Amino acid sequence: MWAWWLNPAVLLAFEAQKVIELRLVRLAWGGREGRDEAVSMVTEKFAAAREATETLMGFGSIDTVVARYREHVAVNVRRLRAA
Incomplete structure (x- = not known):
């Protein structure tokens, strides 16, 4: 039986x-950190979307895109937990 929860896209979800949870807490606290997080969040989303588009336009695979998004998520979790 295939373990659907081990699919990289499911793991990404x-x-x-966790990033959503940590960001919502930071946004809820407000202040400069909340504002900076909001700007960072939007900037990162545009950059990640651009990167994914470039990968797919260059005939990269969806698996590559998902793996890269998971790297971005891991970086954000470490950053948000440290603060």
Whole structure:
């Protein structure tokens, strides 16, 4: 039986929930950190979308895009937990 929860896209969805949680807390606290996080969030999303588009336009695979998004998510979790 195939373990659907080991699919990288499913793992990305679960991992992204932690970033959402940590970012919402930071945004809820407001102030300069909240404002900076909001700007960072939007900037990172545009950059990640551009990177994914470039990968796919260069005939890269969806697996490559998902793996790269998971790297971005891991970096954000480490950064947000440290603060």
